[in-house]
Amino acid sequence: MGRRRIGAWNRNPRSAHLALLVAVTLISGPAILLPTIAARGAPAATISFEFWGDPAEAAAYETMVEAFTALHPEVAVQTEYVPNGDDFYARLATGYAAGDAPDVFLINYRRYGQFAAAGALEPIAPYLDQSAVVAASDYYPAPMAAFTFDGELMCLPQNLSSLVVYYNRDLFDAAAITYPAADWAWDDFLSAALALSQDTDGDSKTDQFGIGIEPSLVRVAPFIWQAGGELVDDLDQPTMLTIDTPAARAGMQFVLDLSLVHQAAPSESDVLVQSLDDRFMAGNIAMLLQSRRVVPALRQAADFTWDVAPLPRHEETAGILHSDAYCLNAGSESKAAAWTFIEFANGPDGQAIVAEAGRTVPSLRAIAESPIFLGPNDGVATGTERDRTDPPASARIFLDSEPAMRRLPATATWPEVEQAFNEEFSLAFYGKQSLDEAIAAILDRTAEPLRRES
Structure with a gap:
């Protein structure tokens, strides 16, 4: 399965969004490599981030990665977007087998067990314990429990759908x-x-x-x-x-x-x-x-x-839990940089960006309970035309x-x-x-x- 690159990054964010949506619609194949986003100057580390979803999701993650690299120019992020879920999981397994798995990836809790059991994931709990940005108590307990394997938190839940x-x-x-x-x-x-x-x-x-x-x-x-x-x-x-x-x-x-x-x-x-x-x-x-x-x-x-x-x-x-999490590849050569990305992506700023796109029910209580997710009427329908705004x-x-x-x-x-x-x-x-x-x-x-x- 070959990797295909989209052309050079457009400095106009609105044009970049449009270019991305057109590109992911027209390019076929199991994976699309978006441009490496980095501030001017050589970054100290480059990490890869892989996920799957529709073009609207790709645009949301692109915006989040752009915000991260603006704040952390020392880390370049290569985003690998796979439009189809089956292709994503096949690609992830193949990447691990070939020693070429992404540094960070988003995965559903029903699918991460095979990687955790094989020792392919870096336990996230020690990183979270030392974080000054987020703490375990900031997140809803249900997805945290879902990504706990043999008593240890393996990945950091992104959503609580x-x-x-x-x-x-x-x-x-x-x-x-x-x-x-x-x-x-x-x-x-x-x-x-x-x-x-x-x-x-x-x-x-x-x-x-x-x-x-x-x-x-x-x-x-x-x-x-x-x-x-x-x-x-x-x-x-x-x-x-x-x-x-x-x-x-x-x-x-x-x-x-x-x-x-x-x-x-x-x-x-x-x-x-x-x-x-x-x-x-x-x-x-x-x-x-x-x-x-x-x-x-x-x-x-x-x-x-x-x-x-x-x-x-x-x-x-x-009901039934639907939750994805950011996982860190145990074989990553840039674990510190990868954690810095996960910490931002799953912190208040990163979760707010993705939540505004409508993709997630934030796992962070503070974002989930805010107008960013609930909207202007505290998440309660009014029965008026107002309900048509960001449903x-x-x-x-x-x-x-x-x-x-x-x-x-x-x-x-x-x-x-x-x-x-x-x-x-x-x-x-x-x-x-x-x-x-x-x-x-x-x-x-x-x-x-x-x-x-x-």
Whole structure:
């Protein structure tokens, strides 16, 4: 996989932003090297920073890196942007195998365990303990726990996102449906999904769907927990999945029925033609289950009023943690410079820059509770045109969901477990096998990786 360079840095920040967005849209391939940003004069150290996401995210991180190098001209930063998540993780593994992994990278807590177990990460706790900029107590505890491996903090959490329901207020208004309440339940959720699934052009086919939900473990898990079920026998050292119980089955069946019984979700062929995120942005899905990641793209592309609501409740209230962290390569030859970058990126200044772009729910309490993230009305919708400014208006939903957030395991083999679940549950979601068959296949395919981990 070759690396491609974008041309020389444009000194006009607005032009540089535009050049970046055009470049990342036009250049194909697994990785894009943005220009090394440094102040005039030779820097004392050069570090690499790798991440993945959409062009709007790339622009946010570019702005943050520019601010860092203005403050720290002694450190040059080579930003390596990978548009696709699968390519990012493959590239990261290949880089470690070749001794060419980035100095710093952003990774989800469900994927870092394999690197921590291999000794590929420099524990971040000793650096944090000595920092005069940030302290462990400044961050929300849930993501800090997620990135603690064998009792030691390995990476510094950047965000505290959760799974929420994005909804198109214009479609709700057109159907005379009340916006989701903070305490809405499964029945309310289903009722709205059914009412918002419509044949808008009279061809006897649904072309506006009530709900968009990816048939994956990170989307299904909250419904299993809400029904009173569990996923694993032990969160930190799982030896088996516990999805073959009445409660777990009820959660999975509710999700399956959205597609198979109620036909309120797009079919497999529909999704192949247009992704769920794109369908929501185009106004063809009324509600979308997603994390905070989609906000920058929605702000750019959606031409309707939208907001967020918490997940519906059932027997229990439960959400799922979505969190990424800055990790430091144990093999980095510039660890001090790399930590200086992480300290800035995940400190008040860096988190404020990325939060303003809409990408993150800041893990720093001070930034998350500020107007930088919550907006002018303390993260509460007004029901007026004011809500169209830097949505979501109900940003506080993300913070209010924190007490009910649960996390998935972060063991070395957990990505294999998720892949097996996603593949088999997708077959059931699209009517290619029964729930019984899916559960049996999931348990069979995950037994070996879980046994290998234990």
